[in-house]
Amino acid sequence: FNGNTTEELCARWSALGAFYPFSRNHNSDDCIDQDPVSLGPTVTAAAKRALEMRYSLLPYFYTLFFKAHTTGDTVVRPLFFEFPTDPNSYEIETQFLWGPAVMVVPTLYQNMTFVNAYLPPGVWYDLRNHSSYEARSGQYFTLDSPLTDINVLLRSGHIVVTQTPEVTTADTRKGDFIMIVGLDAESKANGSLYWDSGDGLDNILLREFNLFEFSVQKNELISTPKVFGYDMNGQKLSKCVILGVKHKPNSVFINSVPTSRFSYDKNLNRLTIDSINAVLSKNVTIVWK
Incomplete structure (x- = not known):
């Protein structure tokens, strides 16, 4: 905010700022402009990405705020909130979590093309390219950090719901849902989604919202509507990306109906199921064998 920035540092901190709950770019009026376009294509690309x-990730973020409102949970939290028995997590000040499932690992200094990230025990999936890192007892990993990228990782055992980004948040939230599943060592995962009109003040009080819970075990994903009080205007679950699938499935079933619209990447252990087109107002099951 105060002082003149550089192109590189503005790119890095614009990327970090995108993951603050209240995210905006501004500076004091006696400094050079630092909006992305003013500082050139590198800052623009970093901010855009x-x-x-x-x-x-806004559907997941929105769900975290619902939980904060109803249970007092934290939206953004330090690592030791999730890993209190890991003393190494106590001193980590340059990484943070969105809820229990998503870790943000920014690059904060100049002339850095990598970042040393501390990963608590478990498997962590890179949300940019779906590569994975297995931390058996909690350890540091060296992650590539191109100037226009920021490392964002999905914790194994968790499910997040996403949407294809559009120019505005209002347009983004009109799209269908894409589920990203990070399987743990036992091939299990859980998650949830809160959804409402996006512009009401009393949705929870009036019960004009939807709450879905998701679980995976034994090669079966189940989506269950726990509360359904808001018309989703035809929005559907269109795609599911399951990370940590050890073997290529021979078949996939959506609500007991076989589908050929799936692919498997053996290098990433990634199963992708397209054209699901399932409404979430009813139970949805996806099975792979």
Whole structure:
């Protein structure tokens, strides 16, 4: 905010700022302009990529705020909130979590093309390219950090719901849903989604909202509507990306109906199921064998 920035640092901190709950770019009036376009294509690309990631994750972020409102849970939290028995997590000040499932690992200094990230025990999936890192007892990993990118990781055992980013958040939230599943060592995962009109003040009080819970075990994903009080205007679950699938499935079933619209990447252990077109107002099951 105060003082003149550089192109590189503005790119880095614009990417970080995209993952603050209240995200905006501004500076004091006696400094050089630092909006992305003013500082050139590198800052523009870094800000755009980070904001697109933020927009895609807004369904998960929105759900975290619902939980904060109803249970007092934290939205953004330090690592030791989730890993209190890991003393190494106590001193980590340059990484943070969105809820229990998503870790943000920014690059904060100049002339850095990598970042040393501390990953608590478990498997962590890169949300940019779906590569994975297995931390058996909690350890540091060196992650590539191109100037226009920021490392954002999905914790194994969790499910997040995303959408394709559009120019505005209002347009983004009109799209269909894409589910990203990070399987743990036991091939299990859980998650949830809160959804309402997006512009009401009393949706929870009036019960004009939807709450869905998701679980995976034994190669079966189940989506269950716990509360359904808001018309979703035809929005559907269109795609599911399941990370940590060890073996290529021979078949996939959506609500007991076989589908050929799936692919498997053996290098990433990634199963992608397209054209699901399932309404979430009813139970949805996806099975792979």
